[in-house]
Amino acid sequence: xxxxxxxSGMSAGEPTPEEFSRAWARLGARSESIGDAARLAAIxxxxxxxxxxxxxxxxxxxxxxxQNGRWSDLSPEAFDRRRSRLRxxxxxxxxVDRSRLGAPDRLNYDLILHDTDDGIxxxxxxxxxxxxxxxxxxxxxxxxxxxxxPAATVADYEDLLARLRxxxxxxxxxxxxxxxxxxxxxxxxxxxxRDVPAQALSQVTDDPWKSPVLVPFxxxxxxxxxxxxxxxxxxxxxxxxxxxxxxxRRLHDFLATTYVxxxxxxxxxxxxxxxxxxxxxxxxxxxxxxxxPKAIHDLGIAEVRRLRTAMEGIIREVxxxxxxxxxxxxxxxxxxxxxxxxTALVKEYRDIAKRADPELVRLFGRLPRLTYGVVPVPxxxxxxxxxxxxxxxxxxxxxxxxxxxxxxxxxxxxxxxxEALSLHEAVPGHHLQIALAQExxxxxxxxxxxxTTAFVEGWALYAESLGHDMGMYTDPYSRFGQLxxxxxxxxxxxxxxxxxxxxxxxEQAIDYFRANxxxxxxxxxxxxxxxxxxxxxxxxxxxxxMKIRExxxxxxxxxxxxxxxxxxxxxxxxNGALPLAVLEERMRAWAVARxxxx
Numbered sequence: 001x002x003x004x005x006x007x008s009g010m011s012a013g014e015p016t017p018e019e020f021s022r023a024w025a026r027l028g029a030r031s032e033s034i035g036d037a038a039r040l041a042a043i044x045x046x047x048x049x050x051x052x053x054x055x056x057x058x059x060x061x062x063x064x065x066x067q068n069g070r071w072s073d074l075s076p077e078a079f080d081r082r083r084s085r086l087r088x089x090x091x092x093x094x095x096v097d098r099s100r101l102g103a104p105d106r107l108n109y110d111l112i113l114h115d116t117d118d119g120i121x122x123x124x125x126x127x128x129x130x131x132x133x134x135x136x137x138x139x140x141x142x143x144x145x146x147x148x149x150p151a152a153t154v155a156d157y158e159d160l161l162a163r164l165r166x167x168x169x170x171x172x173x174x175x176x177x178x179x180x181x182x183x184x185x186x187x188x189x190x191x192x193x194r195d196v197p198a199q200a201l202s203q204v205t206d207d208p209w210k211s212p213v214l215v216p217f218x219x220x221x222x223x224x225x226x227x228x229x230x231x232x233x234x235x236x237x238x239x240x241x242x243x244x245x246x247x248x249r250r251l252h253d254f255l256a257t258t259y260v261x262x263x264x265x266x267x268x269x270x271x272x273x274x275x276x277x278x279x280x281x282x283x284x285x286x287x288x289x290x291x292x293p294k295a296i297h298d299l300g301i302a303e304v305r306r307l308r309t310a311m312e313g314i315i316r317e318v319x320x321x322x323x324x325x326x327x328x329x330x331x332x333x334x335x336x337x338x339x340x341x342x343t344a345l346v347k348e349y350r351d352i353a354k355r356a357d358p359e360l361v362r363l364f365g366r367l368p369r370l371t372y373g374v375v376p377v378p379x380x381x382x383x384x385x386x387x388x389x390x391x392x393x394x395x396x397x398x399x400x401x402x403x404x405x406x407x408x409x410x411x412x413x414x415x416x417x418x419e420a421l422s423l424h425e426a427v428p429g430h431h432l433q434i435a436l437a438q439e440x441x442x443x444x445x446x447x448x449x450x451x452t453t454a455f456v457e458g459w460a461l462y463a464e465s466l467g468h469d470m471g472m473y474t475d476p477y478s479r480f481g482q483l484x485x486x487x488x489x490x491x492x493x494x495x496x497x498x499x500x501x502x503x504x505x506x507e508q509a510i511d512y513f514r515a516n517x518x519x520x521x522x523x524x525x526x527x528x529x530x531x532x533x534x535x536x537x538x539x540x541x542x543x544x545x546m547k548i549r550e551x552x553x554x555x556x557x558x559x560x561x562x563x564x565x566x567x568x569x570x571x572x573x574x575n576g577a578l579p580l581a582v583l584e585e586r587m588r589a590w591a592v593a594r595x596x597x598x
Contacts, residue, residue: 014066017081020050024088030095037105041444043092044112048445054082057141060149062438062449063396068149069162074131074173076180083123089116107575107582108444114579115446118285125278129181131174132196132255133188133533138171139200139251140381142244143212150397151216154224157232160216164239167213171247175254186272187263191506192529195383197256202380203248208240212380269500269535279500282536286453287543288579293501296539300493303542304516307487314480328518331477337414342376342407348415349405350374352422359470360428365570368435372401372426382408386526388421390430392449395438401431412522416481419472420464424485428470429460437576451577453537458544458580459572461489465549469565484518488527489545491516492538496531506532547580548572555591562594 015023023046027039034042052059052067059067072078093116098109131137146163150156181187205211209218217236220229264271269279283293291299308324315327322330331337339345353374360367370393377385385406393401403426406413423429433456438448464485473479491513498504498512506528513524531538551572556563571590572583 014053015049020046020053020085021088024085024092028088028091028095036097036100037102040093040096040101040105040109043089043096044108044444044446047089047112050085051446054078057145060145061392061394062445063394063399064445065396068156069159071163071166071170074128074170074177079128086116086120086123090120104442108447110582111447111578114582115450122281122285125274125281126181126184126186129177129184129186130188130533131177131181132193132259134192134194134196134199135385135530135533137196137199138167138174139196139203139248142167142170143203143215143378143380146213147215148391148399149216152221154228154232157217157220157224161232161235161239164213164236164244168243168247171251175251178254178259182259182262184273185264187259188533189267189506190260190263190265191267192533193255193260193263197252197260199380200248200252200255204245204252208237208245211240211245212378213244214240267499267506267532268503276501279535283539286536286540288452288454288581289543291543293497296493296543297497297502300490300497300542303490303546304487304494307483307490308516311480311483311487314476314483318476325515328514331414331416331480331518332520337416337477339410339413339415342410345407345410345413346374346376346405348418349403349422352419353403353426356423356427356470356472360432363428363466363469363566363569364432365566366436366573368432368439370395370401370431370435370439372403372431372435374403374405374426377404377406377408379408382406386530387413387417387523388425390425390434392430392434392438395435401426401435403431409522412520414481414520416475416477417485418481419467419478420482420485423464423467423470423472424460427463428466429463430456432463433459433573433577436573440576443576447576452579453540454544454547454580455577455583456544457541458546458548459577461486461541461545462548480518487517488519489538489541492531493542495528496536496538499528499532500535544580547584551584551587555587559591559594560597562597567594
């Protein structure tokens with residue numbers, strides 16, 4: 001690949017927005033006399049470098065150097081610049097003759113073109129005005145990013161201090177975005193924001209060293225000189241008292257007294273300005289299909305019906321005499337299904353991961369080198385967070401992947417869901433797929449660290465079903481848990497489209513979820529509120545999983561004895577996360593190229 005400094009005339013060091021603009025103008029005008037492959041490489045490299053510059057938090061997460069002392073610029077001018085830049089990238093891509101590219105570069109061309117066109121379509125909607133939800137915003141992201149940033153050298157800690165000094169500006173820009181959202185009628189629904197002011201206040205403590213924000217300064221490595229450690233800690237405490245804590249108090253006061261009381265009472269994306277078109281784009285963006293919301297809704301109803309039949313079979317198998325609703329209530333309430341100690345819950349999740357790891361060789365020819373760990377969700381976020389989530393690691397930064405498990409409200413964390421959840425979030429789900437992509441050194445950075453939701457989440461849901469091949473789900477309640485998790489994603493197809501396109505109320509969505517799932521009441525409420533503030537995202541799981549399952553069945557039938565499950569899985573994962581149509585095209589080509597039977 002040609003570096004941006006060679007193919008686009010960039011200066012050394014950190015380019016300014018103006019330098020990026022000049023580089024894009026040169027590429028768009030085709031002023032450099034370089035070949036099409038080199039031109040495409042320069043476009044991809046320049047787009048990645050600018051993406052990391054515009055989003056330093058993402059740069060920290062993927063291990064891209066040079067951005068760890070900054071926060072994203074949330075000014076109106078910055079968002080205008082990013083929207084305009086998408087058109088610059090599109091113009092530059094148009095100067096490349098795809099027919100002159102080799103096969104790997106044709107795929108790179110198709111994917112960056114897909115991402116750019118998708119971004120242009122989505123840029124018409126003011127998503128930045130939804131800068132705070134119960135699932136995200138500076139009240140969660142500041143502590144999270146600081147905790148994940150490098151913290152090994154004095155220079156690393158100077159970057160952390162620079163970010164601490166920037167928290168005031170970050171929060172003031174966030175408040176300005178929220179004020180603009182109020183003026184334009186673009187806000188999250190009020191009902192979903194009930195815990196958010198408290199989230200902001202949870203970052204503020206009388207003792208600075210008890211704040212989540214200063215966690216990296218509580219364990220400065222022993223290798224640093226003692227005087228430096230004392231200086232860094234003293235400066236962190238000063239910045240916390242003078243900048244960080246006042247900023248979070250401002251955010252709390254604004255949220256509690258001004259913002260939340262004035263946010264909208266509706267719940268549908270369609271209730272926002274141009275909301276119908278906005279939701280249609282969200283559906284296309286997350287599923288990478290052209291399926292209409294009503295078609296997805298009907299597909300979900302069919303899947304719910306199929307899974308309900310399978311679940312009722314297990315109810316009969318265990319000899320339960322009551323109705324589905326009574327069995328679900330039994331699973332939600334019987335003490336045998338719950339831990340009483342958070343430490344025991346985390347230990348069980350870790351034990352499941354240890355059982356899963358050695359089974360992977362039966363299903364995959366390639367496994368990632370990057371390790372992962374199982375850790376509790378931070379206390380300040382636990383109440384509004386889902387049961388678990390995965391945080392990608394970084395081979396570049398030497399940071400393992402992290403599987404976060406929620407220990408808040410143990411009566412909402414049943415044992416029968418733990419195997420399916422672990423296979424989804426860790427291996428063979430998110431960690432295996434994402435870490436493999438990160439380690440593909442021959443791929444451009446945007447493919448190693450990006451990808452479509454339908455593939456990433458579809459793979460993780462498909463991975464849950466692989467537990468049957470890995471010696472999991474030996475207990476009928478755990479098998480019911482796996483079906484419950486698949487049902488959960490089928491319900492999403494019905495509920496997400498119901499809320500955002502078909503006029504469903506929040507209560508109607510909760511009732512439908514409750515009637516068809518054994519998920520606990522708290523989980524159901526948190527999940528429905530997640531769908532409300534993240535329109536379309538929840539559709540990607542089942543849509544992606546069904547495509548992978550369909551390809552496995554179709555190619556197994558067509559290849560017969562030539563079908564090898566390990567080779568199939570490796571082929572699905574070998575190009576990183578792809579739009580579903582691209583995945584299907586490549587998998588069918590893979591099947592054609594399989595060697596003949598001996």
